[in-house]
Amino acid sequence: MEIRQMYKWGWGENETSTFANWILNIGEGKVGGLNDGETIIDIPYDILITDSSDPIGSLITFVYPSIIENANNPMFFRERAIPASKNEVVQEINNRLLSLFPGDEKEYLSSDSVCHSDFVHDDFDKSLYSPGVLNGLRPSGFPIHKLVLKVGVPVMLLRNIDQYGLCNGTRLRVIALGKRVIEAEIISESNIGKHTFISRM
Template structure:
């Protein structure tokens, strides 16, 4: 469906083959590479058209491939809304985003959060001693913005909470920062029905929905994260013209690889960067699919 929405002939043989390849990945029907180790599960061979094995998979090469001519187009909302780098882990996302933001002109503004701990079984004095502010600030938890959120005018961010669905301010909305003020930022929506609308994003109290700590972390911060690069799971629902899929480590959950390769509207918009255990570019990776998920589905 996403391929047919692209600005290409939906009846072309190339698009049909690409769409079928994506479906086979989702169903776990892509055969393993020849001469592969039978003890290694879920390995697949990526078509050579999507991988450049002659080029090292550095962050700079990925940026130049996914965001060509970034110095001239780095503040264009249309240009930025069409492309992103996808990767499985938040750690890699943070590294890539920091490199790209440094490429923007202007000074960055650092917004610090106010962190506190709640719902602890002991006394208040024990709470302050056991969980000092420095420790709370150091926690980087999925679903929460960073304690030190470094933003810059022209940077692309993603909203991490539903603020106002009527105005299009939903979890996953991509925006570009137009003003960095003292206590808030002004952002312009760059995708969807409400593209072009501007909103002020303020600090708000946020807590993770699923956390294994013995207390409730409350972080007062703007619900934003940089999104030149984003984790694969966060890209669900996005349709992009250009994607750089960066896999320094293989995907690790069911359907994750399928979600990544199915974000593009044409095969020409997909480039995959895979490293083996020796950090050398390869075109072999894992596709995790638990086929028992499909056993109870009705058959047409």
């Protein structure tokens, strides 16, 4: 798929709907003419990243302008997001955004050893379950091995914890980082402003 710059995007009252329909049409192969596996997609100028030296920095600046000044404004984060197609890109964007926030980082690590009681036989190959292998696993819906957070950063849940407030996709803002629990304020869905505690799982 080839991507090129296009005319200035005509943002108006229906900009969100227009953009959503454009994205859906790309996904359904309705943009760019006949699509036999290769096509040319014209990107609207208003959403085009023109800085090839630091495209992620440009994207962050565009989506989150004056991020530090708005760090305590839940509405600022509720209305913004950067979608990405690969977990590696998500992690790179997250690392860059995290570095912009003041304060100390807190690191949370997943379990990286195998419980022997899960095996019937004692002769299993331990090298198959080394910490390096376990830390590199990226199953869908699970966070990476090392989760780094700061107070004030926005986060999104990746699983359902409570159907009445803490569901997959719920956005929160970190209030406090404990050893085994994170205090956060809900900034989306129906319980906006409510504080909650998320324990290690």
